[in-house]
Amino acid sequence: MTVNHHSGEFHGLPVFDFRVAVDTHGVDGEAAAPTDPRELPAAGAVAWRVSVEYDSGTTFEDVWKAFLDTVDTAGVRAVVLGGWWERDYGPIAGTLAALVREAARLPALEALFLADVTSEECEISWLEMSDVTPVLTAFPRLTELVVRGGNGLALAPVRHDRLTALRFESGGLPGTVVRAVAASELPALERLVLWLGVDEYGGDSTDDDLAPFLDGSRFPALRHLGLANSEYQDEIAAAVAHAPVVARLETLDLSMGMLTDEGATALLEGQPLTHLRALDLHHHYLSEPMQERLREALPGVALDLSEAEEEDDPEDRYVAVAE
Structure with missing residues (x-):
């Protein structure tokens, strides 16, 4: 097993990349909320990969909110967290806090991967991790947890x-x-x-x-x-x-x-x-x-x-x- 490729399967489910498209014009000159324009699979049929490409101009908070608002999260069984950075390889602490805050909206979550980031995107030693204890306490139904990266991990x-x-x-x-x-x-x-x-x-x-x-x-x-x-x-x-x-x-x-x-x-x-x-x-x-x-x-x-x-x-x- 290496860190050269994104996971194609997780928790026995195919990984589906949740993507967002931002309408920069929006209404009255304001940017519209990002959404995934495709027809999406059933919530529990895939492991949802939520990620932000480096220097994309889209924040993880935007993508995460779009995911919560678009997908029937009550049925989501597995989440794969990819890149969370906007313009630098900052710590994951804020991203984990956002995940834990919304635990009630993911009552069926069984599996979580933190973080499915390849060595091409970021060397594993560069990943700024954090205390993952709150994840285990926030999701009592979790049966599988994968954590990638050791720098700052607690x-x-x-x-x-x-x-x-x-x-x-x-x-x-x-x-x-x-x-x-x-x-x-x-x-x-x-x-x-x-x-x-x-x-x-x-x-x-x-x-x-x-x-x-x-x-x-x-x-x-x-x-x-x-x-x-x-x-x-x-x-x-x-x-x-x-x-x-x-x-x-x-x-x-x-x-x-x-x-x-x-x-x-x-x-x-x-x-x-x-x-x-x-x-x-x-x-x-x-x-x-x-x-x-x-x-x-x-x-x-x-x-x-x-x-x-x-x-x-x-x-x-x-x-x-x-x-």
Whole structure:
């Protein structure tokens, strides 16, 4: 998974771009309210992408208001928040506040993606994020939350009874956020993915921060765990090799990081992984003999060993998503 393309599907629904056309003449010389001139799909049939193109002259507030006034928001199940900027890459805090203020108009919202912004539009490390805790408290029916970007990102430990999927995509996920997730009460959580990133971009989590996810003491419903995009992927693999939580996982994601033969050896010498349906290790630094050992040891597991990188010097290795 990369940040080079907008999501075409989210929450099992096709993504539909809500667009606005502004009549600059309007009535009595005043600009008319922006609207989407097309025939729109049923509110619950798509994931609605609400976005502002950089330097378009249209504000997010205008587009968001048009969305609320045009679409039957009572039936909206999924929202994908794209670019929110007008003429600079400012913080998302005001946009999230606008979203939370209108929570009552989105009573059926099940899934939210913050923010579906590609690297061509804005590097992931440039995204000015904010505290996303109010989103979880404002939408108690939410079952899926995806957050992209780590700069300025914050989260407080929360309880949410319906959230089943949580994903943080970042080139540098703050350790405070990792610890807040670990301290949260999420009894329905089935899928957890953390792109941990690198220290240079704020990814300052440690092995100790990951311990609550691995010892099985948190999230009793967890079936998929992703601890990915890390510069200490070997250490994570060694910890996973003996982690109690693995026995109840169906799928495991240790991809996008700097995994070498050392980490893969630890996996093979640890507890059995043959019960897994899938093991994702794509973007790695594994030798050909080690890749073959993994294939032979896990014949019934869907094993992703794509994007093999070749770099002998550890100083020149890199994670899939950083800047």
